[in-house]
Amino acid sequence: MSTPNVWNFGAGPAKIPTPVLQRAQAELLNYNNTGMSIMELSHRSKEFDNLNNKTQRDLRTLLNIPNNYKILFMQGGGCTQFSAVVYNLLSAKRQQLDEDLKEEFNPPLDYLITGSWSSKAAEEAKKLYNNVNIVFDVKKLTGSYGSIPPKEEWKLSGSKAAYVYYCDNETVHGVEFNNIPEIDPSVPLVCDMSSNILSRRFDVSKFGVIFAGAQKNIGAAGLTVVIVREDLLTKSKNLDNKNSGIPVIPTMLDYKIMADHNSLYNTPPMFSIYISSLVFEWLLELGGIEAIETTNSLKAEKLYNTIDNSEIYISPVEKSVRSRMNVSFRIKREELESEFLKGAIDLGMLQLKGHRSVGGMRASIYNAMTLEGVNVLVDYMIKFEKKHCK
Numbered sequence: 001m002s003t004p005n006v007w008n009f010g011a012g013p014a015k016i017p018t019p020v021l022q023r024a025q026a027e028l029l030n031y032n033n034t035g036m037s038i039m040e041l042s043h044r045s046k047e048f049d050n051l052n053n054k055t056q057r058d059l060r061t062l063l064n065i066p067n068n069y070k071i072l073f074m075q076g077g078g079c080t081q082f083s084a085v086v087y088n089l090l091s092a093k094r095q096q097l098d099e100d101l102k103e104e105f106n107p108p109l110d111y112l113i114t115g116s117w118s119s120k121a122a123e124e125a126k127k128l129y130n131n132v133n134i135v136f137d138v139k140k141l142t143g144s145y146g147s148i149p150p151k152e153e154w155k156l157s158g159s160k161a162a163y164v165y166y167c168d169n170e171t172v173h174g175v176e177f178n179n180i181p182e183i184d185p186s187v188p189l190v191c192d193m194s195s196n197i198l199s200r201r202f203d204v205s206k207f208g209v210i211f212a213g214a215q216k217n218i219g220a221a222g223l224t225v226v227i228v229r230e231d232l233l234t235k236s237k238n239l240d241n242k243n244s245g246i247p248v249i250p251t252m253l254d255y256k257i258m259a260d261h262n263s264l265y266n267t268p269p270m271f272s273i274y275i276s277s278l279v280f281e282w283l284l285e286l287g288g289i290e291a292i293e294t295t296n297s298l299k300a301e302k303l304y305n306t307i308d309n310s311e312i313y314i315s316p317v318e319k320s321v322r323s324r325m326n327v328s329f330r331i332k333r334e335e336l337e338s339e340f341l342k343g344a345i346d347l348g349m350l351q352l353k354g355h356r357s358v359g360g361m362r363a364s365i366y367n368a369m370t371l372e373g374v375n376v377l378v379d380y381m382i383k384f385e386k387k388h389c390k
């Protein structure tokens with residue numbers, strides 16, 4: 001069957017590499033000569049155990065993950081990790097301190113708010129715990145998201161904090177950190193990398209916890225990858241909350257339980273793990289993170305140059321923190337935006353409409369979006385501008 005010629009610029013679920021989809025199609029009815037689909041296998045089978053372990057090994061190779069980190073395959077998306085982080089990192093902080101604390105255990109949780117996802121994470125933390133410190137909130141400081149304040153304006157809690165949390169790439173607003181935040185080295189750094197993991201090189205050892213929903217750069221929705229440093233894995237105890245100062249970790253959110261069971265405490269999202277394994281193989285064959293980072297930089301540069309050199313397009317994000325994965329832009333004459341989107345759809349460019357909370361356009365150019373696809377969009381943008389700037 002022929003496939004329609006479309007370019008999927010969706011923010012997530014996002015485009016999956018065509019070779020990955022083709023391989024999954026070929027293996028759908030008979031995985032690894034088992035006579036069954038991957039979706040029918042027992043998660044306790046030798047075949048799935050091999051796949052589970054290989055997927056972890058390939059991810060460890062791609063990101064150069066040190067041996068003192070565990071890779072967990074969890075469910076519930078990034079939003080579930082908003083809660084899991086609170087439970088697990090408070091427990092880890094309590095374990096690091098003397099058991100006979102004479103003062104109340106109430107360390108602050110530090111949150112850097114640069115967009116809607118970090119804001120939602122902070123709000124979830126406030127539901128579970130009474131001492132959340134907002135290091136900065138860009139929207140409250142400037143009136144909108146689109147920048148990151150200089151380090152001297154941050155209000156970090158220092159070594160007292162149980163952790164420092166940030167979102168590396170804000171999918172909705174197109175804001176991305178251009179470096180890893182510098183914090184007290186004794187405090188675990190927690191990062192939501194859902195929309196830019198695997199897109200560029202970074203030092204995993206700088207982090208305590210990294211998590212990422214799969215449906216943008218990893219594979220199919222349903223899987224959340226968690227990378228956690230081993231010293232932060234703590235045994236959950238049914239402690240008296242009044243005495244311990246921390247909530248008991250729910251079993252399905254407990255990093256140590258998941259690590260001890262190799263992510264097989266219950267039935268994992270098997271098909272999503274399988275698709276992720278194919279994506280990791282695809283990336284390794286391309287040349288790994290270094291190779292895809294070069295392509296990603298070129299794609300983003302082409303799009304932003306088109307925006308910056310035009311008379312009608314404008315980026316709402318400061319140049320120094322523009323996302324290479326989610327390129328947000330507006331048309332100065334906003335009444336033209338609906339025409340722009342309709343014309344794009346007619347040419348097979350789908351899901352370019354910006355998030356409902358911000359409007360405008362958003363081109364999500366994750367790893368699977370080819371340079372050819374970006375060139376098609378750029379050509380259309382140039383032609384559209386010429387049509388309206390005669």
